[in-house]
Amino acid sequence: MWNDREYSIRLEENSVLDYEKIILTSGECSLFMPMGFISADNGETVCYDCSGFIPLSRYQIERTDDALYILENTLLILGKAVEYLLDPAKVTLSTDTVFYNKDTGEVKIAYVPLSGGNPNLKKNIVGFIGQLKADICDCYSEYLTEAAKCIYYYNYHILDIVNKVGLYRREIYRRNSDNQSTKDA
Secondary structure, X not given: OEEOOEEEEEEOOOOOOHHHHHHHXXXXXXXXXXXXXXXXXXXXXXXXXXXXXXXXXXXXXXXXXXXXXXXXXXHHXXXXXXXXXXXXXXXXXXXXXXXXXXXXXXXXXXXOEOOOOOOOHHHHHHHHHHHHHOOOOOOOOHHHHHHHHHHHXXXXXXXXXXXXXXXXXXXXXXXXXXXXXXXXX
């Protein structure tokens, strides 16, 4: 649950492996929100320090370019997570677990392991894109749909998807520039 500066959640016992706890609590992996574990009966509570960050669920993302920016940074985090031996397929992606700092433009993820037996990175990312797309009110939402198709139907590496998202952002910028030029003429 989100509460001002803190986000906490109760996890089942052994849902986060010991080496994952060490990496996530050590401060070495700055990609994810700083966190601490409190053991209790049949599970543990995880507390995240969210200073300066707010979950995306508290924002209304209306522009496709903003959604693509957040998606691009989220994918970069997932791509770098493997450097810390964290499985990106196990990371829950939602507007409640992805956080944004409006002042710096920084994106971080609250590491919450996916519940269930078979984590599927493609479905996880596509579901996240659907959540990002919910409040879009410009005419460029087809780029989010294209990003979801690239992820779901093709076997691209995460960094290849990041490059595609960057191309989509540049295309939106170009289209906006063209529209502005036509209005000025």
